[in-house]
Amino acid sequence: MTVDYIHLAKTIAALTEGESDQVALMATVTCEVHHSDDRFDWTGFYRVTAPEVLKIGPYQGGHGCLKIPFSRGVCGAAARTGEAQLVADVDAFEGHIACASSTRSELVLPVHDGFGALIGVFDIDSNVPDAFSQQDADALTAILSEVFGR
């Protein structure tokens, strides 16, 4: 099963219409994205809860680390730089945090609110090496900006 981003974006837009609570939105996006593609083995949000600190938010998959400083990991890099992190091989990424030893590749996207403030990151991990493409990053970035940039 490979994700159909047009269908996914429509489903998420319909489910979240009129909702502004960030946890409700994160939970819904996580569920819909996670079940849309077999490549996605861990899917979830880390939220900015204090300066330079990410804390676990809604997720699906095995347990995730509770706290990640901006200085660490792929999630920290996305939060620090404000740029998408497309990591084909986690072993080659300096400082990668291995919450699950089965993870081989990752895509982490920064998430901004309607004022442009960073509210967290959206992390998708795959047990398949080199699982993600720029197309995944672009389509998911568009969905995140539609949902959280309202």
Ligand code: SME
């Ligand atoms: N992907 C992460 C760690 C979080 S988990 O794998 C759920 C990272 O290195 O930032």
